[in-house]
Amino acid sequence: MARGNQNGNRNGGNQGSSSTRGFAGMDPQKQQEIASKGGKAAHESGNAHEFTSEEAREAGRKGGAASRGGGNQGGNR
Numbered sequence: 001m002a003r004g005n006q007n008g009n010r011n012g013g014n015q016g017s018s019s020t021r022g023f024a025g026m027d028p029q030k031q032q033e034i035a036s037k038g039g040k041a042a043h044e045s046g047n048a049h050e051f052t053s054e055e056a057r058e059a060g061r062k063g064g065a066a067s068r069g070g071g072n073q074g075g076n077r
Contacts, residue, residue, distance in 0.1 A: 023031060042048035
């Protein structure tokens with residue numbers, strides 16, 4: 001069976017190098033600018049969620065329990 005790329009590499013011959021395409025390949029400052037615009041737009045449209053202190057406390061408790069493997073978060077594994 002003939003292949004267009006003999007070594008089976010599908011990312012254009014950039015074997016061994018990481019991709020520089022898309023958001024992840026952008027300059028970190030550019031990523032921050034884009035993310036900031038998204039956050040501002042969400043707040044302006046009313047779609048952004050702002051945690052109350054109680055919600056933040058509960059989320060932190062759950063996250064801490066999950067990272068330590070504590071609690072009964074995921075059932076039997």
